[in-house]
Amino acid sequence: MTTTQPLELLAPLSGVLLALDKVPDPVFSSRVIGDGLCIDPTSQTLCAPLAGVVSNIQDSGHAVSITDDQGVQVLMHIGLDTVNLAGEGFTRLVAQGERVEAGQALIEFDADYVALHARSLLTLMLVVSDEPFTVLANDLVESGQPLLRLSPGETVDTVDEEEGDALFSKPLTLPNANGLHARPAAVLAQAAKGFNASIYLHKQTQSANAKSLVAIMALQTVHGDTLQVSAAGEDADAAISALVALLAQGCGEDVAVAVVEPVPSASVLKGVCASPGSAFGQVVQVAEPELNITEKGAGEAVERAALEHALNAATEALQALQGKGAQAEIFRAHQELLEDPTLLEHAHGLLAQDKSAAFAWNSATVATVKLFQGLGNALIAERAADLSDVGQRVLKLILGIQESAWDLPERAILIAEQLTPSQTASLDTRKVLGFVTVGGGATSHVAILARALGLPAMCGVSTHVLALANGKQVLLDADKGELHLDPNLAEIEQLEASRQQQVQRRQHDLAQVALPATTRDGHHVEVTANVASLQEVEQSLTLGGEGVGLLRSEFLYLDRNRAPSPEEQADTYTAIARALGTERNLVVRTLDVGGDKPLAYVPMDAETNPFLGLRGIRLCLERPQLLREQFRAILASARLARLHIMLPMVSLLSELHLARKILEEEARAFGLNELPKLGIMVEVPSAALMADVFAPHVDFFSIGTNDLTQYTLAMDRDHPRLASQADSFHPAVLRLIATTVKAAHAHGKWVGVCGALASEALAVPVLLGLGVDELSVSVPLIPTIKATVRELDLADCQLIARQVLGLEEAAQVREALRLYHAATVETSSVVEL
Helix, strand or coil, X not given: XXXXXXXXXXXXXXXXXXXXXXXXXXXXXXXXXXXXXXXXXXXXEEECCCCEEEEEECCCCCEEEEECCCCCEEEEECCECHHHHCCCCEEECCCCCCEECCCCEEEEECHHHHHHHCCECCEEEEECCXXXXXXXXXXXXXXXXXXXXXXXXXXXXXXXXXXXHCEECCCEXXXXXXXXXXXHHHHHHHHHCCCCCEEEEEECCEEEECCCHHHHHHCCCCCCCEEEEEEEXXXXXXXXXXXXXXXXXXXXXXXXXXXXXXXXXXXXXXXXXXXXXXEEEEEEECCCCCCCCCCECCCHXXXXXXXXXXXXXXXXXXXXXXXXXXXXXXXXXXXXXXXXXXXXXXXXXXXXXXXXXXXXXXXXXXXXXXXXXXXXXXXXXXXXXXXXXXXXXXXXXXXXXXXXXXXXXXXXXXXXXXXXXXHHHCCXXXXXXXXXXXXXXXXCHHHHHHHHHCCCEEECCCHHHHHCCCCCEEEEEHHHCEEECXXXXXXXXXXXXXXXXXXXXXXXXXXXXXXXXECCCCCECEEEEEECCHHHHHHHHHCCCCEEEEEEHHHHCCCCCCCCCHHHHHHHHHHHHHHHCXXXXXXXXXXXXXXXXXXXXXXXXXXXXXXXXXXXXXXXXXXXXXXXXXXXXXXXXXXXXXXEEEECCCCCHHHHHHHHHHHHHHHHHHCCCCCCEXXXXXXXXXXXXXXXXXXXXXXXXXXCHHHHHHHHHCCCCCCCCCCCCCCCCCHHHHHHHHHHHHHXXXXXXXXXXXXXXXXXXXXHHHHHHCCCXXXXXXXXXXXXXXXXXXXCCHHHHHHHHHHHCCCCCHHHHHHHHHHHHHHHHHHHHHHHC
């Protein structure tokens, strides 16, 4: 039919007018349901914006659709998550199928009740039939005032294929707690539109066009309804498979409560994610046996020789463990601990008192471990685990106890009070599916090794976990920090399917590491590596890394009792630059140590708040000779790669100016005519908020999201209780990233993200949408991040980025991005199949 006359829609309520982008709900703000406007109401009666038929009014009274004689459909939705009120606070004044006039009252609602019991009172008016419109009002509107002018064009009624040759799915039970209300109905309709087939959703004797949001809502489905999907056409099979799967998963809603019995709190143990992933297996309790240590020695010379022999044997064993990447750095640090003079002096002092080598060494290590644990710093306390590991290794050698691997069954999920780095590195991943510990933390060496091995792991779990019986079947969901003690079959099947998809996805990503990280609409993003050794640089290149976005120079300084020589530093930087070549960026961060990462050979006063004390550039400027020496070493690699130098923890412009002056002096002394690029890490809110002031004086910015998050939210990212809340997806952190990018681009400078957020595939769309130019990621994740970029459209990323900046909490941002991922990547994959 043809309809060319403009149509005016009236305001259904009085209130403050808001753009749809401002709605803190991803399905509405991303216009999955339809375009339109939002009103923050000051009246309590919803009126018809146009004349037509009530094509749907929900039993709960929170939503109503009107369709006029020309097929224009308008949906009004009162509040957010108001479907959960089950009709409380709403009075329906019209019935489905009733004809109404423009301005007629449709629903009355108790604004006070709804505001107290729902997420928001924001009310949506959406044109779900997709006619273009112009807005006729600004800011405040009165009920009945002209609000939108629609401009319908040529529209053709679609005639669905006959259902005679249609295929039908098996009956399925609807898991959504509140049926297919607007949000899940919109997700289902959008997915259905991706198929050419004629598709219908059936409930008993009723049927609805599955491509019509209003028709789906008119079925008035409730939790537990039996539904069928039918389809006719060339892609009918694919359509039925995809939509049945979508319905079973809740169409974007969390349906765990709807499909399974509520799990009592005692059946889920909570912790902190140390390494992502999930696994279903059997409990295996592991613990170190008690060692029998005799205090009395057999004479100082004999015991000193025994200790010396054990230390040499331990050194050889640690050298053998030094493979590549994280493992090499961890066990090199362990080797340095064996040479620690304070530790050795303590042990030798006890040997002089006729104590045995075992007693002397154990006493020295246990005392130092207790000292570390009592300093009140989570990071140093975690380093105590490394010292304890080294102590046990030497102690066993003194006592003549052979290291032996645990005899483990298949599909083991290890439970322990604490695992050591040595134990973790030696785990047989063919048998061990994951582990759970009472102690430890997300930044510990055990956590780093678990991630390198691809093992899901949780730490910080209550001691109740140590009472679980061996052989008990459990579900480890490390991503959520949960250990399910009574998992049901549905959860296990979903987990296994997810694991298989992850394996296939990983294989696919690895096969395409050589492809550039370019979006589907042609926007290239540089994906580089966060590294701390030459071995990691070499590994990153084999995985498709396009350079080094963060070289943590402190790896040369930490876990040793003497400073690296200038020659050792220069040789290391030069070797890394040669491996990269002149076509790739090498971004070297100057020494980032301080109160939370002390150097044994640089005396530093104890600080009450080490994260707020002498860290990074502050320490280096207080000890300028340390910075000069490092600049000289870094400059040795200036002609071998595209060298960039990055200053950590900059919060004042004067810090940048002083550091640049020192760099210029060292570059002249080195005979360089051109300075390497100089940038700063954006880790503190002041740097982000003043990015427009910094931008003219830097060559680039790199955002360290780990520290930026903890300083913005005032939460220690290593705190076992706050770790899950110190989330870089928080809108406040994302807004600071947006501020930095905008200021940098205004001055023609590029921005990278080198914090952990860049390594999360879920975050890639929002980072691209905010305009980030480079993602510097954990080496093993380079293929995944590159593949994620290739699945995206920059225009879509910009839309989702604008949307999430208006949300309230990190959990909402994560959910919006999950919905975006489901609606773009997964749906497009189904269509391609």
